[in-house]
Amino acid sequence: MPSALDRNQLYSFAKSHRKEYETLLKTFVETATVSSDPAHAEDIRAGVDLTVDTFRQFGGKVDVYKADRGNPTVHAIFDSAKNAPTVTVYNHMDVQPASKETEPWDTEPFVMTTKGDSYFGRGTTDDKGPALAALYGARAAQEAGVPINIRFLWEFEEEIGSPNFEKIISKNARDLQTNSVVVSDTVWVSRDRPASSAGLRGLLGFILSLETGATDTHSGETGGASRNPIAELMRLVCDLYDPVTGKIKFKGFYDDVIPPSKSELNDWVNSGFTVKGFKKAHHLKLMRSEDQLEVMKRIWGMPTMEIHGVVGGYQGPGVKSIVPPRAEVKASFRLVPGQDPEKIKKQLLAAIKERNPDVKVQFESAAPAFRTVLTGPLPQALKRAIKFAFGREAVFVRDGGTIGAMTSIEKVLRCPVLFLGLSLPEHGYHAPNENFDWQQASGGMVAFAKYFEEIANLPKND
Amino acid sequence: MPSALDRNQLYSFAKSHRKEYETLLKTFVETATVSSDPAHAEDIRAGVDLTVDTFRQFGGKVDVYKADRGNPTVHAIFDSAKNAPTVTVYNHMDVQPASKETEPWDTEPFVMTTKGDSYFGRGTTDDKGPALAALYGARAAQEAGVPINIRFLWEFEEEIGSPNFEKIISKNARDLQTNSVVVSDTVWVSRDRPASSAGLRGLLGFILSLETGATDTHSGETGGASRNPIAELMRLVCDLYDPVTGKIKFKGFYDDVIPPSKSELNDWVNSGFTVKGFKKAHHLKLMRSEDQLEVMKRIWGMPTMEIHGVVGGYQGPGVKSIVPPRAEVKASFRLVPGQDPEKIKKQLLAAIKERNPDVKVQFESAAPAFRTVLTGPLPQALKRAIKFAFGREAVFVRDGGTIGAMTSIEKVLRCPVLFLGLSLPEHGYHAPNENFDWQQASGGMVAFAKYFEEIANLPKND
Numbered sequence: 074m075p076s077a078l079d080r081n082q083l084y085s086f087a088k089s090h091r092k093e094y095e096t097l098l099k100t101f102v103e104t105a106t107v108s109s110d111p112a113h114a115e116d117i118r119a120g121v122d123l124t125v126d127t128f129r130q131f132g133g134k135v136d137v138y139k140a141d142r143g144n145p146t147v148h149a150i151f152d153s154a155k156n157a158p159t160v161t162v163y164n165h166m167d168v169q170p171a172s173k174e175t176e177p178w179d180t181e182p183f184v185m186t187t188k189g190d191s192y193f194g195r196g197t198t199d200d201k202g203p204a205l206a207a208l209y210g211a212r213a214a215q216e217a218g219v220p221i222n223i224r225f226l227w228e229f230e231e232e233i234g235s236p237n238f239e240k241i242i243s244k245n246a247r248d249l250q251t252n253s254v255v256v257s258d259t260v261w262v263s264r265d266r267p268a269s270s271a272g273l274r275g276l277l278g279f280i281l282s283l284e285t286g287a288t289d290t291h292s293g294e295t296g297g298a299s300r301n302p303i304a305e306l307m308r309l310v311c312d313l314y315d316p317v318t319g320k321i322k323f324k325g326f327y328d329d330v331i332p333p334s335k336s337e338l339n340d341w342v343n344s345g346f347t348v349k350g351f352k353k354a355h356h357l358k359l360m361r362s363e364d365q366l367e368v369m370k371r372i373w374g375m376p377t378m379e380i381h382g383v384v385g386g387y388q389g390p391g392v393k394s395i396v397p398p399r400a401e402v403k404a405s406f407r408l409v410p411g412q413d414p415e416k417i418k419k420q421l422l423a424a425i426k427e428r429n430p431d432v433k434v435q436f437e438s439a440a441p442a443f444r445t446v447l448t449g450p451l452p453q454a455l456k457r458a459i460k461f462a463f464g465r466e467a468v469f470v471r472d473g474g475t476i477g478a479m480t481s482i483e484k485v486l487r488c489p490v491l492f493l494g495l496s497l498p499e500h501g502y503h504a505p506n507e508n509f510d511w512q513q514a515s516g517g518m519v520a521f522a523k524y525f526e527e528i529a530n531l532p533k534n535d
Numbered sequence: 536m537p538s539a540l541d542r543n544q545l546y547s548f549a550k551s552h553r554k555e556y557e558t559l560l561k562t563f564v565e566t567a568t569v570s571s572d573p574a575h576a577e578d579i580r581a582g583v584d585l586t587v588d589t590f591r592q593f594g595g596k597v598d599v600y601k602a603d604r605g606n607p608t609v610h611a612i613f614d615s616a617k618n619a620p621t622v623t624v625y626n627h628m629d630v631q632p633a634s635k636e637t638e639p640w641d642t643e644p645f646v647m648t649t650k651g652d653s654y655f656g657r658g659t660t661d662d663k664g665p666a667l668a669a670l671y672g673a674r675a676a677q678e679a680g681v682p683i684n685i686r687f688l689w690e691f692e693e694e695i696g697s698p699n700f701e702k703i704i705s706k707n708a709r710d711l712q713t714n715s716v717v718v719s720d721t722v723w724v725s726r727d728r729p730a731s732s733a734g735l736r737g738l739l740g741f742i743l744s745l746e747t748g749a750t751d752t753h754s755g756e757t758g759g760a761s762r763n764p765i766a767e768l769m770r771l772v773c774d775l776y777d778p779v780t781g782k783i784k785f786k787g788f789y790d791d792v793i794p795p796s797k798s799e800l801n802d803w804v805n806s807g808f809t810v811k812g813f814k815k816a817h818h819l820k821l822m823r824s825e826d827q828l829e830v831m832k833r834i835w836g837m838p839t840m841e842i843h844g845v846v847g848g849y850q851g852p853g854v855k856s857i858v859p860p861r862a863e864v865k866a867s868f869r870l871v872p873g874q875d876p877e878k879i880k881k882q883l884l885a886a887i888k889e890r891n892p893d894v895k896v897q898f899e900s901a902a903p904a905f906r907t908v909l910t911g912p913l914p915q916a917l918k919r920a921i922k923f924a925f926g927r928e929a930v931f932v933r934d935g936g937t938i939g940a941m942t943s944i945e946k947v948l949r950c951p952v953l954f955l956g957l958s959l960p961e962h963g964y965h966a967p968n969e970n971f972d973w974q975q976a977s978g979g980m981v982a983f984a985k986y987f988e989e990i991a992n993l994p995k996n997d
Contacts (some may be wrong), residue, residue, distance in 0.1 A: 109853040170851055177750060233853060260756065274755060278854035287818035288639060291965035292841040293736055293936025294722065296869050297781060297833035298813075300821050304778030304842040307769035316766030317891075319759060351760075356749035356860070359762050359893060371759035379754040380766040381857055386844030389632055391571040391695065392740035392865045392899045395843055395965055398818070403854045407758050429779075431821060437854045474755025503753035503857055 078217055078526050080461060080519065086213045087515035094209055094514060095187065097127065101166065101201045102185040102194040108144060108167035108233045117144050117229055120166055124227055131212060133225070138245050140237035144229035148249065151211055152222040159222040160528050161251040161486075162211070162521070163478065164204035164258060165231030168196035169503045176505040190511040198500035200231070202509030203257040203517060206495055210521025217522070221529040224251060228478055231258075234276060234438020239481035246485055253451055254482050255524065257517065259472040259494030260502060264512075266345040267459045267467040269452075270492040271337075272444040274376070275408030276475035277417055278437030281306055283429070286398035289387075295396055303386050303400040305429060310402060312428045313421070314378045319361060319371070321378050321406075323424035331411035333374040333471075341369045344468045354498030373471035377407045405437070407473060414439040440477030446489050454527035455491050462520035474502070493520060540679055540988050542923060542981065548675045549977035556671055556976060557649065559589065563628065563663040564647040564656040570606060570629035570695045579606050579691055582628055586689055593674060595687070600707050602699035606691035610711065613673055614684040621684040622990050623713040623948075624673070624983070625940065626666035626720060627693030630658035631965045638967040652973040660962035662693070664971030665719040665979060668957060672983025679984070683991040686713060690940055693720075696738060696900020701943035708947055715913055716944050717986065719979065721934040721956030722964060726974075728807040729921045729929040731914075732954040733799075734906040736838070737870035738937035739879055740899030743768055745891070748860035751849075757858055764862040765848050767891060772864060774890045775883070776840045781823060781833070783840050783868075785886035793873035795836040795933075803831045806930045816960030835933035839869045867899070869935060876901040902939030908951050916989035917953050924982035936964070955982060 087094075106120035107113040121137065124147045128135045133149035144167065152159075171182030180186040185194040192202065204227065211223045226249070228238055242249055259270040283302040290299055314321040321327070333341070348363050362368055371377070385400030387393035408414060418436060425432055446452060447469055459467040472494070483490050495517040501507045549556075568582035569575040583599065586609045590597045595611035606629065614621075633644035642648040647656040654664065666689065673685045688711070690700055704711055721732040745764040752761055776783040783789070795803070810825050824830055833839070847862030849855035870876060880898060887894055908914060909931055921929040934956070945952055957979040963969045 109855065110851060170849075170855055276755070276856065278856065280854065285819065285821040287820065288963070288968070289966045290817045290819070291936060292839070292843070292867065293738070293869055293934070294960070294964055295813075295817050295819065295834060296841045296935065297837055297839035298822055298824060298830040299817065299819055300823055301778060301841055303845060304772060304776075307772050307842065308778040310766060310769050311773040314766075316763060316770040351757075355752045355757050355761065357747065357752070357757065357761055358749065358860075359747040360760055361762055362760060368760045372757060375759055377754070377759035379758045379763055379856070379858055380769065380848070381754070381855055382848030382850045382859070383765060383845035384850045386842070387632075387865060388844045388846045389572060389634075392742065392867055393571065393632055393843055393965070394738065394740065394841070394867050396841055397844070398820075403849060405754065405854055405856050407755055472755065473758065474753060498756070501750070502756055503855075504751045506750070 078523055083213055083519040083522050084515065087209065087518045090209055091511065094205060098192060098197065098202055098205055099185040101205065102196050103183055105183040106167045106229060107170050108230050110170055117167065121145055121147060121229060124166055128225065131208060136248065138241045140240045143237035146229065146238060146241045147227045149225040151215060153215065154220050157220040157222050158528055158531070159224060159251045160525065161224040161226050161254045162207045163226045163254055163256045163482065164207065165200050165228040166204065167229045167232050168199065169232050171195040178505045191508045192510065193506060193508045195507055197507055197509040198496040199502045199507065200258045202514055203495040206514045206517030207257050207521045209518040211525065213518060213522040214525040219526045219529050221525050223525060231476060231478060234278065234440055235477035235481065236438065238478045239485060242481060242485045249486060251486060251488055253488050254486065254490045256476065256479065256490060256492050257495055258476055259492050260496040260498055261494060262344045262346045262470055263350055264497050267463045267465055268344060268470045269455060269459065269467050270472040270494060271447050271469040272410065272471040273442060273479060274473050274475055275412065275414060275440045275442040276405060276477065277408060277414045277439045278405040280435045280437065281309060281402040281404065282399065282433045283431055284399035288398050289395040292394040292396050299396045301396050303383060303397060306400050306402045306432065309425065309429045309432055310380060313424060319377060321376065323420060325420040326417065329411040329413065330376065330409055338366065340468060341373065341470060342366055344470045351498065372473040374409060376409050376412060378404065380404050407475065408442050410442045410444050412442065414441055438477060440475050441480055443479040445491055450531050451489050451491055454531060455493060455524060458520050458524035458527050461523045462516045493524060540985055545675055545981040545984050546977065549671065549980045552671055553973065556667060560654060560659065560664055560667055561647040563667065564658050565645055567645040568629045568691060569632045570692050572632055579629065583607055583609060583691060586628055590687065593670060598710065600703045602702045605699035608691065608700060608703045609689045611687040613677060615677065616682050619682040619684050620990055620993065621686060621713045622987065623686040623688050623716045624669045625688045625716055625718045625944065626669065627662050627690040628666065629691045629694050630661065631694050633657040640967045653970045654972065655968060655970045657969055659969055659971035660958045661964045661969065662720045664976055665957040668976045668979030669719050669983045671980040673987065675980060675984040676987040681988045681991050683987050685987060693938060693940060696740065696902055697939035697943065698900065700940045701947060704943060704947045711948060713948060713950055715950050716948065716952045718938065718941065718952060718954050719957055720938055721954050722958040722960055723956060724806045724808045724932055725812055726959050729925045729927055730806060730932045731917060731921065731929050732934040732956060733909055733931040734872065734933040735904060735941060736935050736937055737874065737876060737902045737904040738867055738939065739870060739876045739901045740867040742897040742899065743771060743864040743866065744861065744895045745893055746861035750860050751857040754856040754858050761858045763858050765845060765859055768862050768864045768894065771887065771891045771894055772842060775886060781839060783838065785882060787882040788879065791873040791875065792838065792871055800828065802930060803835065803932060804828060806932045813960065834935040836871060838871050838874060840866065842866050869937065870904050872904045872906050874904065876903055900939060902937050903942055905941040907953055912993050913951050913953055916993060917955060917986060920982050920986035920989050923985045924978045955986060
């Protein structure tokens with residue numbers, strides 16, 4: 074057994090690879106792997122090629138797994154010994170859309186701009202920066218001779234709800250056998266306190282559409298007799314939930330919700346979460362509540378319905394007095410443990426049929442909520458690695474976001490899934506001016522290297 | 536007194552000027568005089584210059600009236616004799632916005648495309664085609680020696696509710712003195728039956744906006760605690776009116792409505808209006824009612840609230856799970872006789888303050904409803920001219936649209952205002968594929984020439 078990893082040496086490793094890391098991150102960020110927009114199909118292909126090349130340059134054996142449709146998933150094997158434990162690092166290399174035309178980006182979203190220790194650009198923190206930090210952590214562990222088999226599983230459809238991921242890993246389950254999975258795609262509560270997510274919310278995206286005509290009409294000529302599809306969709310939305318309180322109104326929605334336990338709530342209260350910090354990080358001006366526990370319950374422990382956008386009608390300067398012929402509302406639910414997306418789909422369809430049967434519903438990505446293991450050797454190893462790298466004890470919190478792939482991994486690979494997230498609230502997940510920084514990147518390299526060693530040192534239980 | 540105008544000769548006049556009319560209409564249509572969009576300021580200036588040049592080429596004495604702000608109004612004088620009666624023809628030369636990118640235009644909106652007898656392009660029917668038909672009608676009357684003083688008053692801010700028109704005509708009221716005004720900016724009920732509008736609905740445009748943050752946030756990270764401005768505006772809209780029934784809910788809105796009289800309703804029923812024709816003309820698939828009288832009541836006799844568009848959030852492919860920081864709803868009321876826009880503004884502000892005080896309201900164009908005279912020599916002269924040109928008796932109906940300038944004309948110039956509209960439902964006012972046609976243009980030339988003669992022949996009452 075090699076001597077234990079040294080913290081200073083690992084940070085020196087990080088420092089000496091900083092330029093290389095930044096150059097590689099820039100290359101990945103500037104490959105605009107937007108999975109939701111077919112116009113970026115070529116970028117996705119380029120991103121897959123870049124991933125394969127990168128893994129090979131790091132010395133990995135690479136497999137590209139394809140489903141019948143959709144984007145591939147790349148698996149890279151960095152094995153050191155047959156009897157060593159295997160750990161698989163999951164990340165996703167696709168990103169959210171971004172546009173400087175319609176969103177307030179200070180820099181070009183698909184050009185990585187470095188300002189001091191910060192890296193700006195779409196995908197820097199979600200999830201390319203953390204992915205590459207984990208990759209350098211693996212290199213550090215391997216160069217130090219840590220006896221562990223490290224695998225990487227990088228997906229390209231996470232941002233659209235991983236529609237093909239479960240099929241892909243099911244088909245290749247044998248090659249993907251692993252003792253555990255670690256995911257680096259979640260956000261700390263604050264920079265001062267490392268946090269590991271013990272749960273995620275699920276997601277059910279959907280588009281409501283209504284067509285009442287074939288062309289814009291003059292509201293003077295038809296208004297009153299014509300049906301206004303934007304306005305009717307507004308009414309339907311308000312029939313489905315109350316946008317002011319956030320309460321979902323249709324039958325059955327809350328039936329299966331498992332609320333957070335008292336002990337979980339207690340952990341959250343002690344997590345260092347502050348409403349002030351949360352508002353600042355997300356640039357919020359007005360909130361539904363400013364009570365600390367109530368806010369955490371709302372973002373981590375309770376489901377939500379959100380309206381993301383309305384397509385249709387006039388959006389230019391001033392008012393153009395038309396009645397549009399069709400409209401579309403883009404919406405989603407975030408779900409919590411206990412809620413089954415398939416059951417919610419049926420309840421939603423029934424509610425819409427009852428309230429406005431002319432409205433069509435198209436479902437988008439669906440994933441149930443996820444809860445991880447909180448006890449046993451792995452969570453303890455993770456906590457030690459995080460404390461080693463960042464100098465402070467990690468707290469187990471939750472993340473209100475969704476990684477659909479998590480449920481699939483647990484189901485297909487039948488192993489524990491833990492989170493070693495590196496992102497901070499101020500990094501702006503899914504937002505304009507998304508960024509990552511060197512503190513979190515270098516700390517991430519050290520934490521991953523140490524976590525690999527911790528796993529290598531765990532007593533074998535087979 | 537010259538011999539009475541001959542119908543065949545007038546139609547020959549029209550025919551021999553067809554090419555000239557079409558060329559001139561093309562020039563006007565291809566000057567994109569969009570008054571609601573500051574980006575078209577240069578086009579407005581070009582449209583004013585074109586108007587001045589055109590009137591001069593027709594032999595008119597031209598004045599360009601400017602207000603402190605906004606677009607000018609052009610007045611052209613074609614006087615034949617000091618003792619002859621004066622009639623002023625009002626039209627507007629600004630147009631609605633149009634975009635082939637976002638609307639289903641088959642042709643370029645600002646290129647006039649002739650297909651058979653039809654002219655496609657923004658402004659062909661609203662209101663450049665009818666305006667130029669009236670101008671050729673005046674030339675025909677003058678060439679035939681009809682003793683009448685004809686004036687033209689062409690506005691460039693009608694589509695934004697004529698915000699400066701009343702100031703302009705008040706300032707120049709002396710020069711604008713006239714015995715009556717005739718307006719050609721309304722729509723027949725069907726091609727088979729000429730119709731003159733006896734009333735218009737008013738308009739009150741407004742924009743609701745709400746800002747709850749500074750940037751898009753990830754609905755997983757903030758959803759539940761953050762306020763969703765699009766959704767809250769939806770709720771406010773539904774608090775203000777019921778988008779399904781169309782019923783406005785806030786206090787006082789219907790208080791001053793003067794419903795159409797029984798005899799008016801009787802005229803409407805006999806106007807040749809059919810729900811089938813209305814649906815076809817406006818390409819409507821679904822309506823609030825398919826009952827003939829109910830539909831006419833809804834579009835001519837009752838006010839309406841409409842949502843024209845929602846700005847904010849995500850509108851690309853699929854669903855992007857963000858909570859937007861701000862949103863804007865573009866809306867308006869069409870008002871009916873009795874309703875005072877200023878009073879409605881106050882009622883609306885009170886309702887919004889009570890329901891969602893964080894929402895800001897910006898009012899756009901405002902104009903009360905308008906009713907014309909239905910009895911006396913002028914309406915009779917108008918009916919005779921229309922029958923002469925189109926071969927059928929005209930009916931007096933209403934138009935659900937708004938021409939804000941009408942109330943100003945009546946108030947400032949203190950004279951009767953009548954309507955000699957030439958547009959048809961299938962011409963698509965404010966819609967993609969707006970068009971006008973030669974039948975209506977040539978009939979319009981004849982009808983205007985005859986109306987000028989009819990007025991010249993009326994006994995003097997001073």
